[in-house]
Amino acid sequence: MNLVTNNKWIGQRTIRPDGMDKVTGRAQFAADTTMPGMIWGKVLRSPHPHARIRGIDTSKAEKLAGVKAVVTSRDIVDFTIEKGAVMLGIQDMRWMCRNVMARDKALFPGHPVAAVAATTEAIAAEACKLIEVDYEVLPWSIEIEDAILPDAPILHEFNRWEGKPSNIMSRIEHKKGDLTEGFASADIVIERTFTTRPVHQGYIEPHACLISVAPDGKTTIWSSSQGQFMVRAMTSMLTGIPQSDIRAIPAEIGGGFGGKTIVYLEPLATMLAKKSGRPVKMVMTREEVMRATGPTSGSRSTVKIGVKKDGTITAAHGTFYLQAGAFPGSPIRGAAGCSFTPYDIPNLLSEGFDVCSNRSKVAAYRAPGAPIGAYAVECVMDEVAGALKMDPLDFRLKNAAKQGTKAAHGPTFPRIGYIETVEAAKSSPHYAAPLGEADKTSGKVRGRGVASGFWFNAGGESSAQVNITEDGNVVVTTGHPDIGGSRAGIANICAELLGIDYRRVSVIIGDTQTIGFSNLTGGSRVLFASSMVVTQSAEKVIQTLRERAAKIWNIDPEAVKWEQGAAHPVSPNAGQFEPLTLKELAEKAPAMGGPIGAGVQLNTQGADGGFGTHICDVEIDTELGIARVIRYTAVQDVGRAIHPGYVEGQLQGGVAQGIGWALNEEYIYTREGKVDNPGFLDYRMPVCSDLPMLDCIMVEVPNPKHPQGVKGVGEVPLVPVMAAVANAIHNALGLRFYSLPMSPPKVSAALDAGVRQAAE
């Protein structure tokens, strides 16, 4: 490890490269793009939760004046079920091809069945109404408890579970030790069942793209996504156009949180553009986003934990049923794999079940599955600590995973920072502060709760190019869309390595044909992976610069060091020369061997998991059942905070989303199986005034396998939140809620019923 100490730029709150454009409205998002001759695409969507498509007649729509092209599933490459899985990352193209356009069956209200391109949006919408779809309406189910009934309507007839047709698509398990023995040796065993509702990622920017297909087949895609290479690959596979002919240009992205790791519009717009010969633009409405793009799973989890009187956990068992929506692929790996990971538990079984039902296909959402599992586990942990009369943080410390602990999902931990997060929480000003008096005259009470969480984090493919401009400045190109401030982090690192002011480093995101393959912006991988390839590229550049200086001075390159933006002789022994700056070397480049620049492409390894521990204070208006978070502290092992401002931004953003999930957000369905709240009025994400300042404590336990010690930070902060809020509400009211959201009508009804905590 060559951890840079005495950093000048690493750890500084520099101005982000994209900041000015964003606050002045100059930034180009996908919906801002336009082209001469551009026409508009619209999607016709199924009104039914479940229906066989017996036929589609598009002739009337095609005859409408202004309509230039119509596509249906016939225009999308079919990945047949019998031929088996065709994986792209974690997505099976058999499901992707059916999700972007329904084939034999429509599986949720909002499922695309056809798409139209016309000269105006209004004509395209009108044409959609002229398409006649012959549906055979089928019975449906949405909730897990309905979908797993023996006589439930089956979404995918080919699927068998225990020999019978079923909506349970798969099971995952992580196992350690002997469960029976473990529970037998426990003094206290607590088992609880929890449910959560589907919640949407809630990015502000709806999905949008503009696509042009030239007569020679060369295709250009401007779109908002978490990965231009994913867009290129999926569009290629779904349209049959080779990747070399598709240039996917990443627009600035207005939030994704995992929801933009798959395509919805691009294959349709590509085929519309190909058929019409015109550039086609498509922009979803908020309602389409809410109905047809992935929220995360609703869930049903049962968690059982056994402890000895001294607080040692002897055994734990978790069963996590997650809604996948229309196609298999719910994040059971995150739920089963992450939920118990902060703890060293000798006997453990953690199982996940992937359940299909008639709602939109899930898409990744920040630490997919982990917050759902942690909610159940961390609430039971709190209840157990209560039964033991132990401080909940001490209980966690007693059982904390550390270096050498074997996690049930496989790895034996290297040096990890979980204990540090619990200790930092314990010694935080927040934990030491009294709760403070609530205004009792209006029936207000306060409470405090804590919870921990873990996320795997990821490495993977990344490419970078570092070029020195002719005037001696730096342009860095990477291949991952910047959602969380990664460009600012890269600028800090590059400035540090080259010893120059960060404002001399320009960081841009390349498109698929100008930078090497780079995997999705997801899994909290981007700064980890891209700073590795940027560091190696910058080191190559520095090597070139030293060689150039050595040549000019006529000494050995080993006798040249790079410091503070210039080449210096390593010592007076090497020779007496005035330093050669980056600017001077750039000017001399043409005569000294040509342009200076280097690129590196790697499948990066060595991403360490991340841990966090949160403290939440709530105040509850007991007359109205309204719970408000009044103080919150997120403690996290962040490895190394390259740009502390954007690390805090990640922590605060995750917490804000978790508070929404805990208190108000939920998909509500009508009796007809349709989403009843497809907009931000009734899908209640928190607004600024709902939240206190969200405090952050960044614990830095550097990752020894990374040149700057970076660990992923973007997903962990959502994992503990719902449990922290639920535990705080329990502390305030003495009431436990076993379902989310803890919305005012629910809290009020529970208070009225005077339900008391079972364990008390």
Place this chain on the structure above:
Amino acid sequence: MADIRYLAPRTLDEAIGAFAAAGSAARILAGGTDLLVQVRSGIVKPGVIVDIKKISEMTEIAETADGGFRIGAAASGMALAEHPRFGKVWPGVLEAVNLIGSKQVQGRASAGGNLCNGSPAGDSVPAMIAAGAIVTVQGPDGRREMKVEEVPAGPGRTNLKPGEILVSFVLPPRAPGSGDAYLRMIPRTEMDIAVVGLGVSLTLENGVCTAARVGLGAVAPTALLVEAAGAALIGSKLDDAALEKAAEACRSACRPIDDKRGTIAYRVKTAGVLLKRTAAIAAQRATGK
């Protein structure tokens, strides 16, 4: 797909002429914060839009000779907030109007639009009912006055006749010792729609309530005047028994539905809680504390 004709007349007579002539395809545009949202989502497809903001009477806020207020139907929430006197006399009406949306929405949204939109959850309506506002409407057959609570007819509907436009609200002069207040229950802290909204206006003389009106929103097809709640307060010193009686009157006035925004039981209970809280604020204002 048909085009929309946009008119912005300078006089009320012109507006009424154009509005009446265009018939059912026409819509009045005040701030547009309801109308334009409805047009965009395809709920309404007007052939003609008559913008009334260019008519001075429609945006005027005037203190009348007797100490009352006349508020133009299209005056924005922000204009009302900036009026030097209005908020001192009718703090409850002002806070209700100012609760609508955000700063941006406030620059446009009007009390007239809030009332004519016909939402049972409109925030300014219960406060206006509590205040005893009288509205002036004008149509092809001339002007008439209505009590504000008579305007809503049901979700999205009003008792205005075809071609009639709401011109202004008149709020009566205030007796000494009067105060008003408005509270709403929303799950969030802003940018939300009332699950229950409740306005109280009352007058205290030597600690005894001599006049009281209670307006209740979002718990029935229209906002309601709860006369029994007012009656329960009048003659009392706003003691617990009187407040409980008024709260009970509010609870029994509720005819809510179970929906995505709240359950019947929750709305009924909340109406009672809000009565007590709102009355306490109004009383505090009445006594100048």
